Amino acid sequence: MTRTGTTYDRAVESGRAAALQALALLGTETEKEFDALVALAAELLGCPTALLNLVGEDRLFVKARTTPGAMSFERDTAFCDRTVVDDRMTVIDDTLADERFRESPFVIDAGVRFYAGAPLHVPDPDGIRRAVGTLCVVDDRPRHADPRELAALAHLATLAEALLDARRTALKAIHIATTGEELVTRLGRQDHIFRQAEQIAAIGSWRLSIVDQTLEWSDNVYRIHGLPVGDGPQLDDALRFYPQHIRPTVQTSLDKSIARGQPFGIESDFVTADGRLRRVRAMADPEIVDGRVVAMVGVFQDVTDRYALEQQLRRSADTDALTGIANRAAFDRELQAAMERARRDGTRLHLALIDLDGFKAINDTLGHGAGDDVLRLTGAALAEPWLMGSIAARIGGDEFAVIVEHPALAADIDGLRDRLESVLRVPVEANGVVMTSAGSVGIAAFDDDCHSLRDLARRADTILYSAKRARVGTRNMRRAA
Structure with a gap:
């Protein structure tokens, strides 16, 4: 062929x-x-x-x-x-x-x-x-x-x-669950195998009767809920396993599916009877008789492992591999969100840009291993508790940024800049030679003139390079003296 x-x-x-x-x-x-x-x-x-x-x-x-x-x-x-x-x-x-x-x-x-x-x-x-x-x-x-x-x-x-x-x-599973009386007999003979398959797939089947709002669960739905196998609960009881803020969303989605005769599907957090936080997915198709929805028949699946893998991959995508703090893509997203919060709530927001001084000299003199140590230590310094949840990111080779929203830090910007410059003094050693990296810091305030992320970044960048020129000028004056 x-x-x-x-x-x-x-x-x-x-x-x-x-x-x-x-x-x-x-x-x-x-x-x-x-x-x-x-x-x-x-x-x-x-x-x-x-x-x-x-x-x-x-x-x-x-x-x-x-x-x-x-x-x-x-x-x-x-x-x-x-x-x-x-x-x-x-x-x-x-x-x-x-x-x-x-x-x-x-x-x-x-x-x-x-x-x-x-x-x-x-x-x-x-x-x-x-x-x-x-x-x-x-x-x-x-x-x-x-x-x-x-x-x-x-x-x-x-x-x-x-x-x-x-x-x-x-x-x-949906096909099996929605099959008529002919398949019921076959499923009776294969019940043991089917129950084993449900456990392996962490999936179970369910049916909600529209007339009396009663639920029928397969054994594995009970297991996922952390309940002993028994009589099916009422719908209100089943909804209590979802976090309180999610329950209205689940109920509304189910009601719309019933009213429109359309498939139902939702994935969310879930708390079992013994208090374990899981991630579950519920799916169902309408059972229609004489043009009227009489039941919803579907499956219920524990997708915790798959969800954890997704979250891990997302965190990896947002993290700078060398320093362990946020990367440029995550920083842009977080800064945009912070600007929107500041506009909406009228809160204070500052952006600190950091450029490492002497980093190239350390790389050239002590080697790239020492340079990597400087970057790792800088990332650790910008993740310390005193920054009160501020989001730090590595946005370039030796360039870093900190998004500052905490009122206590915003109240003393000069003190914040001085402390950042202090923690950025990082000594490294290779082959008996010790060199110290330092950082210049530019901090800009967000206001109504900042219409975009670039406006705020450009303002902070201007302040940063003024600080770098001042630092170079100070060193030159000291040498002349």
Whole structure:
């Protein structure tokens, strides 16, 4: 089986098509879980565009992407076809230098110069995991991906597979839960196996009767709640397991689904009967009789582990790997939010920009290891408790920033600047030679003249370099004396 020079194994393609069909995702609307995943991939690898693609028989379907564009392509023209067929991560540093792709319309017309894609697998009906799509990033400039970036892409692909597996399991469970009397008999014979499968997948089924508002739970729904198996609770009792501020959202979403006869789905925090904080997802389809919704039938799943992995990846994406404090992307986001709070609430906000003095000399004299020590110690100094929750970030090579909102710090800006300059005096040693790094600090106040993040940063930058010139002038006067 061939197409434009690419050889396809017929058995593999058949199994892959069956695995893809079970997901029921081709041509569907965007979903926030997949949107968040591609956004994280783009940020971690520093590429403008990331996509999650599903590869059909003849076409590639885009499930999520970070930039506007077409949502399907001819399979033959896509880089992802090669990733799926080879079933391994594909990295093309420069597409123009790769004879397989230099004539591709994505290169000639769309200007794609870099591509990295990891295959996504789900089981086919025989339990064999098949590559059904890719998580990929592209750039309009050639580049060489760092091994750590490719490892991050592989981790994100694993998370994408977990989302796809969860969807496949949920769809299968909903199908089982909504099947009529014919399947009830079969489920009776297979009850033990089904209960084991529920426990392995941390998933259970439920049914809410609209007439009397009674709930029916499978055994594993009780286990997820931390309750002994027994009579189903009333809906009000079930809602009490959600944090109080979330309960109205859950109730409103359920009411809308019932009123409109539409699927219901929500993911949120959850507190079990024995006080454990978990993350759960509830999904359901309406059971309609004579045109009227008589029940909601669905599944309830503990997604705590998957959610924890997502949060860990998000924290990694927002953290500077060397210093352990926020990176530039997280800083821009936090400063924008702080400015909006200051405008809304009329509170005081200051931005401190810091530039390390003597950092290049330390690198040149003692080596980059000593320079890295300076950066780590600076990050630790800016995370100390006396800064009262101020957000510190490394925004460049030897440039740092602190977002100051606490009233006590804002009340004494001169004292804040002096103390920052004091803690930024960092001594380092290598081969018996000791050198000290210091920092110049510029602190700017936010006011109505700051219409954007750049306005406030430019103001702080001006103050910073005035401080640096003054420091240099002082040193020169001391030498002259």
